Amino acid sequence: MxxxxxxxxxxxxxxxxxxxxxxxxxxxxxxxxxxxxxxxxxxxxxxxxxxxxxxxxxxxxxxxxxxxxxxxxxxxxxxxxxxxxxxxxxxxxxxxxxxxxxxxxxxxxxxMTHQYVSEVRKVNAKCRITGTRKTTPGHRYLEKYAIRMGGGHNHRFSLADMAMIKDNHLALLAQQGKTLGYAVQKLRDEGPHSLKIEVEVDRLDQVQEVIDSRADVILLDNMSLEDMTAAVKLIDRRLLVEASGGVTIERVAPIAATGVDIISVGGLTHSVxxxxxxxxxx
CATH class of the missing domain: 3.90.1170.20 (Quinolinate phosphoribosyl transferase, N-terminal domain)
Known part of the structure; x- marks a missing residue:
């Protein structure tokens, strides 16, 4: 430590x-x-x-x-x-x-992390449980450490760790008349060679655009189990797939069973x- x-x-x-x-x-x-x-x-x-x-x-x-x-x-x-x-x-x-x-x-x-990991392991041997940046101000280092001690993994520690294009970024890009493909390429051109890029979507019809953008990770936010399953099938291992939003201990195993690679759970730190x-x- x-x-x-x-x-x-x-x-x-x-x-x-x-x-x-x-x-x-x-x-x-x-x-x-x-x-x-x-x-x-x-x-x-x-x-x-x-x-x-x-x-x-x-x-x-x-x-x-x-x-x-x-x-x-x-x-x-x-x-x-x-x-x-x-x-x-x-x-x-x-x-x-x-x-x-x-x-x-x-x-x-x-x-709490251990409980989530245990539920996921019943249906998916590889899916990771991660925390988020929804941490107590000033306590992020410790709280992310605690997630690891429970068998989970860490997502971004800060905004500098990975490029993550979320809904507000996409709305502001649209205001500029810019596309997702433009945004991903700009980050590739101007970021370090090791940069990973993640894009958030909340509808199934957005998934193909993310695949075409050649991002590294797609975040399925607040999607139904049916749409997550369809998204995983469409992506076909071309991207890492993260699920987030509304994740509870009762719902985490069914989410893992859709085939996603990562499930991020804000509640591990904001509602523990x-x-x-x-x-x-x-």
Missing amino acids: EFRLIQDLIEKALTEDLAWGDITADRLIQENQYCDLYLVLRVNGVVSGMEVAERVFKTLDPSAIWEPMVKDGDVLEADTVIARVSGKAIKLVQAERTALNFMQRLSGIST KSIDIGLDYR
Whole structure:
């Protein structure tokens, strides 16, 4: 994990709790008091964010000892002890909520991703589940990491990663009197040699134009299962096929069964439920 991308985030999160001190711990816990605390997974799930939690505790207490008992990506049962942290009691207690907030959300993302991947594998051995850029502002690096820990894959990290021509781009091109073929060729001419180009469509009658444009990937957005099946047949492996829009855990396997290569699920990050992890004194 690249901590230079998240250390500032950790420090800001700690400041939310400690900018004006800790009115409870500052008065009740002695400075020279030490303790052991145990992180416990309260429900079945996939753990993620272990190194982040460690970093949170060590930001307040650099002498803290972190003993992981599992690793990110492990599928675990409820009541599993996932780590022990030892150090200055006042610092560990003050770091508790921040460490748990990170781990609970990241583990929620990993758990939800694992559920989607498991459903897809029932009908399609190769189809990938990916997240999107619909991430919590400032948390994209961590949330995309959590998707990978759940067995998923990452889509674009930023707008610079791949050219993606979406509905608004197409509308603005039409306003200029320009075609999709023109847009794809312009990107080929002016972009790096490794550039991949994806085009979004939401109707079956748009698919042939994308094939003719010689794009690399086509995104079938909010299409019916019948239209997706027809699109996959028409494309005939000439492009990678991504499906997106309205993807739920109940619908993901039927979508995968149409033969698409990728299913992107914004809900992995914008609608995820954090899972319950506690920090116990024993």
